[in-house]
Amino acid sequence: MKIETKCIQEGYKPKNGEPRVLPIYQSTTYKYDSSEFMGKLFDLEEDGYFYTRLGNPTVGFVEEKIAALEGGVGALMTSSGQAATLIAVMTVAGEGDHIVCSAAVYGGTFNLLGVTLKKFGIDVTFVNPDDDYEVIAKAFKDNTKAILGETIANPALNVLDIEKFAKLAHDHGVPLIVDNTFATPILCRPFEFGADIVTHSTSKYMDGHAVSLGGVIVDSGNFDWAASGKYPEFTTPDESYHGAVYTERFGKSAFIVKARAQLMRDLGSTPSPQNAFLLNLGLETLHLRIMRHSENAMKVAEFLENDDRVEWVNYPGLKSSKYKPLVDKYLPLGTSGVVSFGVKGGREAATRFLDSLKLAAIVTHVADARTCALHPASTTHRQMTDEQLLEGGISADLIRLSVGIENVEDIIEDLNQALNKAC
Ligand SMILES: *Cc1c(COP(=O)(O)O)cnc(C)c1O
Numbered sequence: 335m336k337i338e339t340k341c342i343q344e345g346y347k348p349k350n351g352e353p354r355v356l357p358i359y360q361s362t363t364y365k366y367d368s369s370e371f372m373g374k375l376f377d378l379e380e381d382g383y384f385y386t387r388l389g390n391p392t393v394g395f396v397e398e399k400i401a402a403l404e405g406g407v408g409a410l411m412t413s414s415g416q417a418a419t420l421i422a423v424m425t426v427a428g429e430g431d432h433i434v435c436s437a438a439v440y441g442g443t444f445n446l447l448g449v450t451l452k453k454f455g456i457d458v459t460f461v462n463p464d465d466d467y468e469v470i471a472k473a474f475k476d477n478t479k480a481i482l483g484e485t486i487a488n489p490a491l492n493v494l495d496i497e498k499f500a501k502l503a504h505d506h507g508v509p510l511i512v513d514n515t516f517a518t519p520i521l522c523r524p525f526e527f528g529a530d531i532v533t534h535s536t537s538k539y540m541d542g543h544a545v546s547l548g549g550v551i552v553d554s555g556n557f558d559w560a561a562s563g564k565y566p567e568f569t570t571p572d573e574s575y576h577g578a579v580y581t582e583r584f585g586k587s588a589f590i591v592k593a594r595a596q597l598m599r600d601l602g603s604t605p606s607p608q609n610a611f612l613l614n615l616g617l618e619t620l621h622l623r624i625m626r627h628s629e630n631a632m633k634v635a636e637f638l639e640n641d642d643r644v645e646w647v648n649y650p651g652l653k654s655s656k657y658k659p660l661v662d663k664y665l666p667l668g669t670s671g672v673v674s675f676g677v678k679g680g681r682e683a684a685t686r687f688l689d690s691l692k693l694a695a696i697v698t699h700v701a702d703a704r705t706c707a708l709h710p711a712s713t714t715h716r717q718m719t720d721e722q723l724l725e726g727g728i729s730a731d732l733i734r735l736s737v738g739i740e741n742v743e744d745i746i747e748d749l750n751q752a753l754n755k756a757c
Contacts, residue, residue, distance in 0.1 A: 337403065337520060338621040345399030345614065358611045359391040377576060378583070388599060392607040396614045400540075400550050403519040403617070404532050407555030408590040410598060411548060411610060415515065415535020416442050417603030418549030419482075422511055422533050423447070424601075425593040426565065427479040429455030434473045434480070434502075436463035436494065437725045438487035440535075441715050443513065444722075447482075460725065463492055467502060474506045479564065480531075481508060485524060486516035486650060486670055488700065489710050489734045493650045493657035496664060500528025507562040509589075515539075516670045516701065520624045527664065530557040531589065538701030539670065542616040542623050546609040551593055555586035572596065623703065623739055628668025630745060631737040635673045637746050643757040645676040645731065671738065672700055676731035677756050684709055684731050687756035693748035694735070705738035705745050 335343060346356040364383040366372040374380040383389050393411050401409040412418045419442075427433055435447050437460040447458040459473040463483055474481075481503045483494040496512060503510035509530035514522065518539045524532050534540060536548035559568040560581045568588050571577040575595050580588040598604065605613075628651065635649035650657040651669040661669055677683045688696050694705040698714060708714065711730045715723060723729070737745060 340399070340402050341520075341621050342618050344402040345397075346395040356392060356395055356611060356614050358607050360607050361390075362386045378578065386607070387602055387604045388594060390607050390610070393605055393610040396610045396617070397550070399614065399617055400519075400534075400536075401552055403523075404514070404552040405519075405523055405525050405554070406532065406552040406590075408587050409550050409552045410590055410594050411536075411550045411605045411613075412598075413549070413603040413605050414547045415440075415513075415533070415537055415549040416446065417601070418533040418535070418551050419443050419446055419513065420451075421593050421597045421601065421603065422531055422551045423451065423456070423480065423482075424597050425589060426509065427456050428567075430477060431455075431479045432457045432459065432475050432477045433482065434459050434461060434470070434478055436483040436487065436492075436499075437461060438463050438490040438492040439482065439484050439513065440488045440515075441710075441718070443482070443484075445717070462725070463487070463494055463499070467498055470498075470502055471505070474502070474508075478506060479508055480511050481506075482511045482513070484513040484516070485522050485664070486672070488516055489672065489674060489708075489714075489732070490728055491648050491650055491672060491674055493660040493664065493669075495660055496522075496524050496527035496529055500530075503530070504528070507564050509557045516672060517665060518620060518624050518670070520621050521628070521667050521670065522664050525552075525554040525556070530554050536613050536616075537699075539624055539627065540616055540620060541613055542620065542702055543612075544699050544702035544704070546612045548605050548609055548613055551590065553587060553590035553593075557589065559588055568592065624670065625668060626739040627671030627701075627737060630739065630742040631669070631671040631673050633742045634735065634737050634745060634749065635675075637749070638673070638675050641753065643678055643753045645678050647673065647675040649673045670701070671736055673735045673737060674732050675735070676729060676733065677753065679757055680731045681711070683756045684733050685712075687733065687752050690752035690755035691748060692751070693740070693744060694752075700734065700736035702736070703739050705740060705748075706736045708734045708736075710734055 397409040511531040512524040512529040532552040584591040638647045697706040
């Protein structure tokens with residue numbers, strides 16, 4: 335099946351006489367015919383559902399669809415994108431370990447690693463993802479357990495050289511974890527370029543309508559945890575889980591089973607069946623929407639680039655972008671709907687611009703059907719110093735525009751009238 339077909343057909347496949355559309359299994363609990371069966375279930379000798387914190391049919395079907403879209407062996411949905419990053423990292427790292435992370439990542443990821451996980455004893459080194467292999471390689475230590483990056487960084491829009499990061503990871507015996515939220519598996523499938531684990535905030539394009547928070551972790555099944563020698567938690571018995579040795583018992587699915595059986599069990603960041611149902615609706619049209627988002631954003635970026643009132647434009651799809659070679663390689667179909675730019679007149683003009691928009695709304699969110707705008711330096715990233723902002727590629731005048739799927743002429747007209755008032 336081609337990816338467009340997978341968006342529709344993968345996951346829930348009704349049998350004779352069953353509901354045509356994915357049902358919402360609104361049940362916390364499951365019933366068994368005998369205590370013997372239940373015993374076997376808990377000994378992992380029978381397949382079945384335990385409890386919705388660990389798995390639910392509605393959620394499970396959507397996990398299957400997303401795993402198919404990314405080309406992975408399994409997926410774990412979470413209650414939010416933040417929970418996906420947390421569980422992905424905690425599945426491979428614990429107290430005394432170290433993570434290398436691109437400095438151009440979502441603000442929430444930056445804080446999770448730089449503040450909260452540090453309190454749990456997991457150290458992090460942030461690197462400039464555009465630096466050469468040799469420079470980034472210096473950040474690795476003996477206790478490094480993973481390297482993280484974003485395909486298209488939110489909001490800096492750096493395009494990740496996935497093959498460079500995969501080589502860095504594998505030369506150091508650790509997995510590459512890629513946050514593929516902005517690209518979605520329609521525009522880029524990081525596993526095809528050597529990534530080992532993919533995460534998403536499904537709250538963005540996958541949901542696409544700004545109705546439900548969610549996250550997902552997908553396992554490529556390609557990382558050899560035993561061969562690396564760095565992951566005793568994968569290769570020795572987990573006494574908290576019936577003494578299972580993940581690599582022996584679950585083979586290629588060791589990571590995603592450990593994430594569910596250990597971390598989801600203990601952290602409980604479970605998605606609701608209702609939200610999984612809504613996410614599935616979003617996924618059915620993802621291939622149409624992300625293409626229109628990308629086309630509209632390209633036209634908006636070209637309009638802004640040719641306008642005197644605009645100081646600079648950053649959109650990886652532009653011919654003038656320094657990421658053009660990486661876009662040609664990793665994102666040939668488009669580069670999503672997010673464009674950033676600065677208006678002449680700096681911080682104050684940026685504020686006037688935002689306040690003058692009529693069609694585009696000021697919201698924290700990005701990546702849904704409606705055009706919206708944000709000024710990160712005064713909102714989502716306000717806890718960062720100017721220095722940290724610049725390291726992540728964000729200037730104080732940066733306006734982040736999330737271009738929707740309205741008619742692009744209406745979007746451009748709105749930007750034009752707001753620029754008139756701002757400058
Ligand atoms: C929004 C976002 C997150 C966090 O996801 P939530 O669903 O808001 O918790 C993580 N990574 C990226 C790239 C995001 O855009």
